Amino acid sequence: xxxxxxxxxxxxxxxxxxxxxxxxxxxxxxxxxxxxxxxxxxxxxxxxxxxxxxxxxxxxx
Amino acid sequence: xxxxxxxxxxxxxxxxxxxxxxxxxxxxxxxxxxxxxxxxxxxxxxxxxxxxxxxxxxxxxxxxxxxxxxxxxxxxxxxxxxxxxxxxxxxxxxxxxxxxxxxxxxxxxxxxxxxxxxxxxxxxxxxxxxxxxxxxxxxxxxxxxxxxxxxxxxxxxxxxxxxxxxxxxxxxxxxxxxxxxxxxxxxxxxxxxxxxxxxxxxxxxxxxxxxxxxxxxxxxxxxxxxxxxxxxxxxxxxxxxxxxxxxxxxxxxxxxxxxxxxxxxxxxxxxxxxxxxxxxxxxxxxxxxxxxxxxxxxxxxxxxxxxxxxxxxxxxxxxxxxxxxxxxxxxxxxxxxxxxxxxxxxxxxxxxxxxxxxxxxxxxxxxxxxxxxxxxxxxxxxxxxxxxxxxxxxxxxxxxxxxxxxxxxxxxxxxxxxxxxxxxxxxxxxxxxxxxxxxxxxxxxxxxxxxxxxxxxxxxxxxxxxxxxxxxxxxxxxxxxxxxxxxxxxxxxxxxxxxxxxxxxxxxxxxxxxxxxxxxxxxxxxxxxxxxxxxxxxxxxxxxxxxxxxxxxxxxxxxxxxxxxxxxxxxxxxxxxxxxxxxxxxxxxxxxxxxxxxxxxxxxxxxxxxxxxxxxxxxxxxxxxxxxxxxxxxxxxxxxxxxxxxxxxxxxxxxxxxxxxxxxxxxxxxxxxxxxxxxxxxxxxxxxxxxxxxxxxxxxxxxxxxxxxxxxxxxxxxxxxxxxxxxxxxxxxxxxxxxxxxxxxxxxxxxxxxxxxxxxxxxxxxxxxxxxxxxxxxxxxxxxxxxxxxxxxxxxxxxx
Numbered sequence: 091x092x093x094x095x096x097x098x099x100x101x102x103x104x105x106x107x108x109x110x111x112x113x114x115x116x117x118x119x120x121x122x123x124x125x126x127x128x129x130x131x132x133x134x135x136x137x138x139x140x141x142x143x144x145x146x147x148x149x150x151x
Numbered sequence: 152x153x154x155x156x157x158x159x160x161x162x163x164x165x166x167x168x169x170x171x172x173x174x175x176x177x178x179x180x181x182x183x184x185x186x187x188x189x190x191x192x193x194x195x196x197x198x199x200x201x202x203x204x205x206x207x208x209x210x211x212x213x214x215x216x217x218x219x220x221x222x223x224x225x226x227x228x229x230x231x232x233x234x235x236x237x238x239x240x241x242x243x244x245x246x247x248x249x250x251x252x253x254x255x256x257x258x259x260x261x262x263x264x265x266x267x268x269x270x271x272x273x274x275x276x277x278x279x280x281x282x283x284x285x286x287x288x289x290x291x292x293x294x295x296x297x298x299x300x301x302x303x304x305x306x307x308x309x310x311x312x313x314x315x316x317x318x319x320x321x322x323x324x325x326x327x328x329x330x331x332x333x334x335x336x337x338x339x340x341x342x343x344x345x346x347x348x349x350x351x352x353x354x355x356x357x358x359x360x361x362x363x364x365x366x367x368x369x370x371x372x373x374x375x376x377x378x379x380x381x382x383x384x385x386x387x388x389x390x391x392x393x394x395x396x397x398x399x400x401x402x403x404x405x406x407x408x409x410x411x412x413x414x415x416x417x418x419x420x421x422x423x424x425x426x427x428x429x430x431x432x433x434x435x436x437x438x439x440x441x442x443x444x445x446x447x448x449x450x451x452x453x454x455x456x457x458x459x460x461x462x463x464x465x466x467x468x469x470x471x472x473x474x475x476x477x478x479x480x481x482x483x484x485x486x487x488x489x490x491x492x493x494x495x496x497x498x499x500x501x502x503x504x505x506x507x508x509x510x511x512x513x514x515x516x517x518x519x520x521x522x523x524x525x526x527x528x529x530x531x532x533x534x535x536x537x538x539x540x541x542x543x544x545x546x547x548x549x550x551x552x553x554x555x556x557x558x559x560x561x562x563x564x565x566x567x568x569x570x571x572x573x574x575x576x577x578x579x580x581x582x583x584x585x586x587x588x589x590x591x592x593x594x595x596x597x598x599x600x601x602x603x604x605x606x607x608x609x610x611x612x613x614x615x616x617x618x619x620x621x622x623x624x625x626x627x628x629x630x631x632x633x634x635x636x637x638x639x640x641x642x643x644x645x646x647x648x649x650x651x652x653x654x655x656x657x658x659x660x661x662x663x664x665x666x667x668x669x670x671x672x673x674x675x676x677x678x679x680x681x682x683x684x685x686x687x688x689x690x691x692x693x694x695x696x697x698x699x700x701x702x703x704x705x706x707x708x709x710x711x712x713x714x715x716x717x718x719x720x721x722x723x724x725x726x727x728x729x730x731x732x733x734x735x736x737x738x739x740x741x742x743x744x745x746x747x748x749x750x751x752x753x754x755x756x757x758x759x760x761x762x763x764x765x766x767x768x769x770x771x772x773x774x775x776x777x778x779x780x781x782x783x784x785x786x787x788x789x790x791x792x793x794x795x796x797x798x799x800x801x802x803x804x805x806x807x808x809x810x811x812x813x814x815x816x817x818x819x820x821x822x823x824x825x826x827x828x829x830x831x832x833x834x835x836x837x838x839x840x841x842x843x844x845x846x847x848x849x850x851x852x853x854x855x856x857x858x859x860x861x862x863x864x865x866x867x868x869x870x871x872x873x874x875x876x877x878x879x880x881x882x883x884x885x886x887x888x889x890x891x892x893x894x895x896x897x898x899x900x901x902x903x904x905x906x907x908x909x910x911x912x913x914x915x916x917x918x919x920x921x922x923x924x925x926x927x928x929x930x931x932x933x934x935x936x937x938x939x940x941x942x943x944x945x946x947x948x949x950x951x
Binding site: 097106108112113116121125132133138140141143 | 357431439742744
């Protein structure tokens with residue numbers, strides 16, 4: 091039995107549902123993770139990283 | 152408790168990153184400080200070519216926009232019985248300048264040369280600073296820079312010469328594809344990830360996530376979409392055919408937009424916008440949600456480019472649903488960008504950098520609202536194949552990519568060249584010219600697209616098509632096309648102002664650039680404690696206890712801190728996110744047989760038809776003509792029976808197209824005589840006065856390389872096309888010559904040009920006459936063989 095036989099027997103319905111469940115799991119996981127209070131200090135530090143190397147801009151005309 | 156060892160600076164590849172020289176101790180941690188210098192020379196290089204290639208890309212855009220209006224000017228402008236603009240005919244009949252060859256040049260220049268070099272400049276500048284480390288290898292940085300410019304020059308040479316794979320945004324032939332893979336992953340990717348590994352800042356700012364996802368996903372897209380069998384040094388055939396090729400192509404095509412024109416620019420936004428506004432991004436939490444949602448969802452959206460085509464409906468519906476879901480992360484990110492200016496909106500009035508960024512992000516939000524809307528099937532039914540898509544694309548490219556790149560350029564110029572920006576006023580002029588130019592471009596082209604779509608589907612009271620001649624729907628658009636030329640010119644003039652500003656700022660640079668030595672402590676090993684959990688349940692099954700322990704691990708979050716700081720684990724999860732969507736869509740498409748029901752009467756192209764198909768691809772006919780009749784009443788009425796998946800099983804690559812500047816050709820076979828085609832290709836305006844199609848007189852003088860046909864038939868046979876005896880030495884040539892003679896004799900018999908039996912035009916006519924005819928033929932009694940009978944010479948219906 092080839093893969094295409096197995097896949098043809100399985101039908102299509104499972105694939106989008108698996109995809110949707112995967113996405114929802116990841117989304118809920120990330121949402122839960124980033125909203126946790128104990129990460130505040132870490133996030134407050136990270137958000138400032140682009141400004142940490144700031145050099146004063148030269149005067150424009 | 153377990154200890155996860157983090158990467159440390161154990162050795163240094165770059166002599167300018169003198170990590171082995173301890174300076175002094177960090178006042179915060181007490182760790183030894185290391186000194187290093189950022190490599191800004193590579194950023195200057197990328198920034199310079201961004202401006203140059205940007206101007207080239209915009210110029211090419213103006214040229215092809217003019218090519219759509221010039222034929223009308225030449226034909227209809229007369230003075231004293233003469234045509235004063237006849238001298239412009241070279242824009243419509245010189246083979247190297249034809250629309251079909253230059254349009255891919257324009258798109259490749261805009262995407263890979265302009266936007267590509269812009270993101271490289273952004274990545275090289277920001278990565279070093281976010282990692283507090285010089286790029287891992289100066290050699291790889293330079294190899295990346297020069298390698299990418301060689302690729303661009305190769306594209307600029309091969310596309311006008313007609314060397315193309317015929318897949319939109321993936322036109323470049325296989326040797327250049329190989330070079331892209333080496334330069335992108337081997338030079339750029341390795342250098343970037345090694346810099347991440349040897350960074351001195353533990354926390355990876357979200358811009359780095361976007362860059363990393365860009366590198367891994369573009370590699371995946373490029374490699375899988377470009378799989379092809381070479382049939383010569385500059386010719387190859389996609390290993391995929393028909394429906395499956397279409398699926399792969401738009402999986403690539405849409406995600407090229409996602410991961411080449413969106414994610415790296417979002418990284419750019421998250422780094423440079425806080426810089427310009429001098430305040431941190433509005434919500435870092437939102438940026439994390441933005442990142443993971445975007446990369447997970449985007450990868451599914453490609454099939455929305457194929458609504459109502461022969462692609463199975465389940466796939467395009469799935470693409471539509473995920474496209475609609477994209478609204479949320481896209482707008483979340485856009486709002487996050489705009490709100491970064493909270494409390495700093497007053498700076499907009501006199502800062503051109505912020506002006507570019509704010510309008511750029513606004514265009515991002517407009518484009519990412521419109522994109523999902525166009526992905527909705529009922530909207531797409533009207534918009535697909537029309538100029539609406541062109542307006543949408545240019546809103547995104549000129550507004551989002553262009554303006555973010557311009558904002559970054561103006562922000563970087565004084566810092567990189569260590570001289571004040573030559574003229575802020577000129578930058579302001581650039582901003583206003585660019586903004587008005589975009590509006591002048593996209594608004595008329597929206598109108599053109601909707602007009603076109605409505606005219607195609609208009610019926611009169613008797614139920615007949617109201618505009619049965621396709622050309623009527625083209626001439627109606629010419630005024631809109633003139634507005635596009637004007638808008639494009641304004642955008643180009645703005646870019647020229649930037650070029651001038653760039654040169655003058657560069658001229659004011661110091662004799663020697665100051666290269667300040669930076670110091671930072673090496674990154675110490677990270678100790679992440681992995682707590683031991685016990686089940687909190689009183690009485691349960693063993694599985695229940697294990698589940699509770701697992702949930703505690705998940706929710707405690709130690710694992711996220713561990714892999715978020717480790718680039719390789721982070722990259723692995725990014726790959727999982729994009730691969731999940733890809734595999735769940737692509738594997739069923741390839742594996743489930745019912746997706747492409749076979750049609751017994753569909754046979755491989757004859758050797759001459761295959762040669763003609765190669766000419767069709769080389770001339771870029773797919774840029775204006777689709778080969779896909781949707782099951783929509785107005786389309787079947789205009790073009791004939793709707794297209795079936797099984798009709799394309801020998802189409803390597805598929806040629807469904809994405810736009811109709813000319814009519815659909817899926818059922819062109821047998822509709823018109825050979826003579827009509829010959830004269831029409833020689834000079835379209837002899838046959839249809841209002842036509843804006845380029846002329847192809849060179850096809851009547853360029854000879855067919857019959858020896859090459861044999862090689863190409865063998866390459867097709869290698870990817871599964873059942874050519875049988877035709878693969879034997881000399882068989883394909885003799886079959887092709889015989890069919891060519893029949894067509895040439897037929898043309899000569901009708902008082903057409905003589906002596907065409909070895910000219911390319913007969914091959915192209917053979918292909919056109921074959922299109923869409925198999926489905927109405929009786930199924931063969933024996934195994935499939937190329938249809939050798941030159942049916943097209945005798946089956947004309949006389950619709951001249």
